[in-house]
Amino acid sequence: MRPAAVLFDCDGVLADSEGLVNRLVAEAISAQGWRLSTEQARETFLGMALPEMLPVIEARCGRLPSDWGGALTRRIMAALTGEVEAIPGAPAAVAAAAAAGLPLAVASNSTRGELRAKLARLDLARYFGTRVFTFEDVPRPKPAPDIYRAAAAACGADPADCIVVEDSLLGARAGIAAGCRVLGFTRDTEAAVLAAIGARPFASMAELPALLGIEE
Missing domain, CATH: 1.10.150 (DNA polymerase; domain 1)
Incomplete structure (x- = not known):
């Protein structure tokens, strides 16, 4: 969906x-x-x-x-x-989601400076605008749900209607605690570990448009 x-x-x-x-x-x-x-x-x-x-x-x-x-x-x-370089396929997946008209946010346990540096280096900041959140912007970092609830609110969406894209167990727990659906990228965390807490594992960023329901 x-x-x-x-x-x-x-x-x-x-x-x-x-x-x-x-x-x-x-x-x-x-x-x-x-x-x-x-x-x-x-x-x-x-x-x-x-x-x-x-x-x-x-x-x-x-x-x-x-x-x-x-x-x-x-x-x-x-x-x-x-x-720093991009995860293979990630810029194309973000661009596809933006082209489909989906509101996008980024939520990281980085500092503000680190996150801005990464987004600028990868030329991704333009897709997120002001919808950029770090642990410095919320009361509690991941695995608390605060950062994903704030990101959903910035997109004008109910968390239950949002998809979170995560790769770590802590981050996936944060998305689930916020009430979001979580897609768990298995590059650094085993699929079984992510699936055990309720995330839907996937192995390649090339899969993401189809998982978001935007692939033609």
Whole structure:
């Protein structure tokens, strides 16, 4: 069934940024004494916002320098601005949804600066306008439903009539808690894991127009 609006996550859905960000996170945390590989950082923090990451890190490393999070954010922003690429097929899927007249929003556990950098780098900001949400814009980050409820409201749609496109377990839980239908992209999370919480798994962005009911 064609949705009233489509609400996209960014990292791992639109931007192929997970590997890059996880490498920088692993390097920064390892420098504080908790030795993590890029893959271990992904497994530990996939889908988490920075405020939720910090207590986990401090539980292992002790109190962090006051600007540790800010410094990490600046390193990530610099890398994203110059290096991040799109998930294969994602720009075409977003363009198809926009051409079909569907209101679109993006909702990410990134910081505002990081999200803007990614959307600008990928030339996707024009599809979302002001309907761009980060953990800084809502009381609680994913997996709370706040960000997807805000995104649905910005599209003038009831959450029950919206489709969320997510790749992480935390994000899928946020979409389901908001009352949305969730399509779970299986690039970084197993299909069975996403299906177990009620998401509809899919493996390629080329499938998305058909799943949204807009493919001719």
